[in-house]
Amino acid sequence: MIKKDCIVLSINGRKFKFSVGTGFGDVSPSETLTHTLRRRLGYTGSKESCDAGACGCCAVIADGEAIASCMALTVEMDGKSITTIEGLEDPIEGLDPIQQAFIDEYSFQCGYCTPGIIMVAKALFMSNPHPTANEISEALSGNYCRCISQYTVLRALNKLAGNENAELATFTRASDEVEDPIPVRQELYLSPYANGHVCAHSLD
Amino acid sequence: MKHFEYMQAESFADAAATLKENTDHRISVMAGGTDLLGALKEDILEDYPETVIGLKGIKEADYIEFSGDTVEIGAMTRLSAIASSDEIAARAPILAEAAYSVATPIIRNVATIGGNVCQDVRCWFYRYPHQIGERFDCMRKGGNECYAIRGDNRYHSIFGGMKTHATPCEVECPAATDIPAYMERMRAGDIHAAARIIMEANPIPMITSRVCAHTCQEKCNRNNTDESVAIHLVERRIGDYILEHAEEFYAPPTAETGKSAALVGSGPAGLAAAYYLRSAGHSVTVIDSQEEPGGMLTYAIPSYRLPKHYVKDLADAYRKMGVKFMMNTTIGKDISAEELEKRYDKVFLATGAWQRPVLGFDGEEFTEFGLQFLKEVKQWVGKKERQNVLVVGGGNVAMDVAVTAKRLGAKSVTLACLEGKLEMPASAEEVARAVEEGVTVMNGFGVSRLLYDGEKINGMELVTCVSVFDQNGRFNPTYDHDSKTVVEADSVLVAAGQKADLSFIEEKYSIALNRGLIKVDEGTQKTSRSGVFAGGDATTGPATVIKAVRTGRLAAEAINREFGIETPKRFSKPGFITYDTEGAQNGTAVRERELPAAERSLEKEDSFTIGGEECLTEAKRCMNCGCYSVNASDISPALIALDAEIVTTKRTIGADAFFTTKLEARDMLDRDELVVSIRFSVPSGFKMGYKKFRVRNAIDFAIVSLAYLYKVEAGKITDAKLVLGGVAPTPIRAKEAESAMIGQAPSAELAGKAAESAIEGAAVMKDNAYKVQIVRALVKQMVAAMR
Numbered sequence A: 001m002i003k004k005d006c007i008v009l010s011i012n013g014r015k016f017k018f019s020v021g022t023g024f025g026d027v028s029p030s031e032t033l034t035h036t037l038r039r040r041l042g043y044t045g046s047k048e049s050c051d052a053g054a055c056g057c058c059a060v061i062a063d064g065e066a067i068a069s070c071m072a073l074t075v076e077m078d079g080k081s082i083t084t085i086e087g088l089e090d091p092i093e094g095l096d097p098i099q100q101a102f103i104d105e106y107s108f109q110c111g112y113c114t115p116g117i118i119m120v121a122k123a124l125f126m127s128n129p130h131p132t133a134n135e136i137s138e139a140l141s142g143n144y145c146r147c148i149s150q151y152t153v154l155r156a157l158n159k160l161a162g163n164e165n166a167e168l169a170t171f172t173r174a175s176d177e178v179e180d181p182i183p184v185r186q187e188l189y190l191s192p193y194a195n196g197h198v199c200a201h202s203l204d
Numbered sequence B: 001m002k003h004f005e006y007m008q009a010e011s012f013a014d015a016a017a018t019l020k021e022n023t024d025h026r027i028s029v030m031a032g033g034t035d036l037l038g039a040l041k042e043d044i045l046e047d048y049p050e051t052v053i054g055l056k057g058i059k060e061a062d063y064i065e066f067s068g069d070t071v072e073i074g075a076m077t078r079l080s081a082i083a084s085s086d087e088i089a090a091r092a093p094i095l096a097e098a099a100y101s102v103a104t105p106i107i108r109n110v111a112t113i114g115g116n117v118c119q120d121v122r123c124w125f126y127r128y129p130h131q132i133g134e135r136f137d138c139m140r141k142g143g144n145e146c147y148a149i150r151g152d153n154r155y156h157s158i159f160g161g162m163k164t165h166a167t168p169c170e171v172e173c174p175a176a177t178d179i180p181a182y183m184e185r186m187r188a189g190d191i192h193a194a195a196r197i198i199m200e201a202n203p204i205p206m207i208t209s210r211v212c213a214h215t216c217q218e219k220c221n222r223n224n225t226d227e228s229v230a231i232h233l234v235e236r237r238i239g240d241y242i243l244e245h246a247e248e249f250y251a252p253p254t255a256e257t258g259k260s261a262a263l264v265g266s267g268p269a270g271l272a273a274a275y276y277l278r279s280a281g282h283s284v285t286v287i288d289s290q291e292e293p294g295g296m297l298t299y300a301i302p303s304y305r306l307p308k309h310y311v312k313d314l315a316d317a318y319r320k321m322g323v324k325f326m327m328n329t330t331i332g333k334d335i336s337a338e339e340l341e342k343r344y345d346k347v348f349l350a351t352g353a354w355q356r357p358v359l360g361f362d363g364e365e366f367t368e369f370g371l372q373f374l375k376e377v378k379q380w381v382g383k384k385e386r387q388n389v390l391v392v393g394g395g396n397v398a399m400d401v402a403v404t405a406k407r408l409g410a411k412s413v414t415l416a417c418l419e420g421k422l423e424m425p426a427s428a429e430e431v432a433r434a435v436e437e438g439v440t441v442m443n444g445f446g447v448s449r450l451l452y453d454g455e456k457i458n459g460m461e462l463v464t465c466v467s468v469f470d471q472n473g474r475f476n477p478t479y480d481h482d483s484k485t486v487v488e489a490d491s492v493l494v495a496a497g498q499k500a501d502l503s504f505i506e507e508k509y510s511i512a513l514n515r516g517l518i519k520v521d522e523g524t525q526k527t528s529r530s531g532v533f534a535g536g537d538a539t540t541g542p543a544t545v546i547k548a549v550r551t552g553r554l555a556a557e558a559i560n561r562e563f564g565i566e567t568p569k570r571f572s573k574p575g576f577i578t579y580d581t582e583g584a585q586n587g588t589a590v591r592e593r594e595l596p597a598a599e600r601s602l603e604k605e606d607s608f609t610i611g612g613e614e615c616l617t618e619a620k621r622c623m624n625c626g627c628y629s630v631n632a633s634d635i636s637p638a639l640i641a642l643d644a645e646i647v648t649t650k651r652t653i654g655a656d657a658f659f660t661t662k663l664e665a666r667d668m669l670d671r672d673e674l675v676v677s678i679r680f681s682v683p684s685g686f687k688m689g690y691k692k693f694r695v696r697n698a699i700d701f702a703i704v705s706l707a708y709l710y711k712v713e714a715g716k717i718t719d720a721k722l723v724l725g726g727v728a729p730t731p732i733r734a735k736e737a738e739s740a741m742i743g744q745a746p747s748a749e750l751a752g753k754a755a756e757s758a759i760e761g762a763a764v765m766k767d768n769a770y771k772v773q774i775v776r777a778l779v780k781q782m783v784a785a786m787r
């Protein structure tokens, strides 16, 4: 059994050393990576939104893979290399091509989800420089945007990947073709989620 | 998140050893943490861990290995690796698809297969964050009620629930009767099975349903919103049924053991012990100093509450069962206790509490003992000797005395007791009956002295009682001696306590006592003498009929164990527990029909047994409290379909047993046991897959999922295995659908048939009928794609 008194993380290429414990300034073992990044180090690019692993706003890259930083304990990141949105811009080359594509395509509205989306996209492009439209949608399926920037996000990334018809990039839908559906709580909603009348996921 | 200590395990053995050594420490293990961290953040666990053991450092448990047909996956393997493994996709696509369907890529990158199969439930009541408002302790969290039963249950089970722990009604019942289980049998129209369930705990329900204070009803979860289930009314109907079919329910044992037992006292404790001992095949002799069996049932409880024929019929049934009654025989007089021990293998003492305690007020010798009055009530019938009666006491016996005195024709009956209205030991119903019949209840008074003239009673001086219990809840009344009241009366009946009758204990017969009661071990009813057991009021002081039944049963079980006979396993129905969705919405309980106050008498029973229809309506109101959530894991249905094995630090368990035996897969593991790997052999010649219905393409848990495996040979389905997820507390095999398919050629017609078979036995809840349709659709889609 190893009890960690001290951890070392590389964040955006800089090494950080923390003592673990309950003392002043110590990282508590229950501290999440989101918390450490945002509140301890001031890397407020990655957002804390759902704090439940469900929205992707807090996504960062850890050792080359995109993860939800709200579902990671900082103590468990010992020895890992973390990249956040703040670490994307190259001091010499300038903005990362993904960042530039987002600006070019205006792929955000409020921008709250954007850092998470970019980091997930970055991890994808790092392992697969020419992902297909489906691979892009799939990789981003854990990132939620309230402002419906998805269309422009997909257009930017498909362009970057060199996919044809990037302009038309659309979504795949839930495969829920059901015969003779029974609406859920007829009096209230037509589907467990839908709040209007007919929606893409309605069971009717 | 609240603070916890963190330790990184170097191996599973390391983690298991730490768990084993630190039993007094709250420890959680964490793999990827995607499930556990959520639970910790919302603070929903019953026990927040002091330490979290991280398994992420166990790198050697992160592997997918193929040897021949066997696939082994280390517990720490991440779902992303399984979903993207070409070999898994080629050889066990069902697992690749299931893994791919979990959550989202950023979760799958850390979530492990071991953590997936051990994950906690996702019910939204269960997961309700503690930081918001009150702690939501549902049944599964150790609380009493399942909020999904009456709350929004659109994502809950369509095949029933599972019991988590004993329901509050059952816990409250001193005999621990499995109330929801017999209610379920009643709903199924099987009164016979219902009766058997009751008799496992209580062999005299026709009596207890009439005389018990039924505090089980006070604890019924329905009280939180409307009226409790009228448990005793249902019990009474079943009790009557049992007596009507006495030959069947009180059948002689099939074989005699040659052992013998003497039971002293034929009250409820003795009767309960007699039933269980005789059923086990022993020779049972019940000894009693009275003429008729039944003890308090016969001699103290008034006929208007319990007509004597019930006790008589029951005693007759016992006789036919082979129980011997030796009446008019007093221990210590006609036969010594020592002699009994010599003649019988085991002795059970349940002589009750019949003695009058001394309260110690002036003139006490001129007052009457309430219990004696009840016992002799017959001789008072027709004699209007008591005009103005004062009853002292606030328990059910006092109520019986007061009502009996009134029905005997007293002009006025006043009842004085120490307790305030809400503290009275008598049940509210009994008090209400007394008041209805004109008894005046004076709360908060103790006796000071009797006012008398020679032997003529003029009344009683009462003193105001300030408090009955002390800070520790002990009976310790205090009075305001400056505040006194006089009640005029020509007769005073004292029903304030009874003492155990231990007159049979002679000097040379030594048995340990405790405050004038026979001392027994809780649970076995053993006394200090070997082979001698005791129960009922003689061991507890005046208590209740059902408590006496409990001691009788426990003694019988302990005696049987000493004879080498184990207590038979209690009834347990296979499958999930269910309730009646519509019937459970009914907020009004069946009312007991009673004679109007003017028609009540001393002899005729006041109330009636409810009819069959009413009984069914009432049984339908029981919600069968349990957990009605669904299994959340996508991996477990696939593993059941694959017939996989779960390898732990201690053993290897088949997936079916691992995932379907207990409500939570984790409950299958000991505290210091961890999942090490998952193993299965690739089924050859099978087509397989995992279908998951959810609203959003990613992230959502399954609303319904279907893990399937089938073989089509020469145009016919020769084998099939279907496991449904998201529809029941555990994944379930759709066995009916499997057999409907095997041997058939795939067709649209077969698809429909298989779909219908898959939903057989569905018991939908208020908001989730739509899931039934989804089950159908998934099964149909699967058959439609068969080649």
Ligand SMILES: Cc1cc2nc3c(=O)[nH]c(=O)nc-3n(C[C@@H](O)[C@@H](O)[C@H](O)COP(=O)(O)OP(=O)(O)OC[C@H]3O[C@@H](n4cnc5c(N)ncnc54)[C@H](O)[C@@H]3O)c2cc1C
Binding pocket: A052, A053, A054, B028, B029, B030, B031, B032, B033, B034, B035, B036, B037, B038, B055, B075, B079, B101, B102, B103, B104, B107, B110, B111, B112, B113, B114, B115, B116, B117, B118, B119, B120, B632, B633, B634, B635, B669, B673, B674, B675, B676, B699, B700, B701, B702
């Ligand atoms: C947003 C979101 C969406 C999700 N969607 C899905 C979904 O669609 N389908 C699905 O199936 N799940 C889903 N999950 C649940 C997800 O947490 C699990 O699927 C995941 O696999 C759990 O793995 P873990 O390693 O992170 O578990 P942990 O959180 O580390 O552990 C879960 C539990 O298992 C215990 N445990 C872990 N490893 C072991 C072991 N080796 N031996 C014994 N006990 C162990 C832990 O003590 C803990 O109680 C979702 C979770 C989130 C946050």
Ligand code: SF4
Binding pocket: B121, B123, B124, B125, B126, B138, B139, B140, B141, B145, B146, B147, B148, B149, B156, B626, B627, B628, B629
């Ligand atoms: S379904 Fe289970 S987890 Fe949900 S409220 Fe009921 S008891 Fe709790």
Ligand code: SF4
Binding pocket: B167, B168, B169, B170, B179, B180, B183, B219, B220, B221, B222, B229, B231, B621, B622, B623, B624, B625
């Ligand atoms: S509803 Fe049924 S199971 Fe639940 S507490 Fe009441 S009687 Fe018991």
Ligand code: FES
Binding pocket: A047, A048, A049, A050, A051, A052, A053, A054, A055, A056, A057, A058, A059, A068, A069, A070, A071
């Ligand atoms: S904040 Fe981490 S996934 Fe939403």
Ligand code: FES
Binding pocket: A108, A109, A110, A111, A112, A113, A114, A144, A145, A146, A147, A148, A149
């Ligand atoms: S741009 Fe506003 S949440 Fe995505």
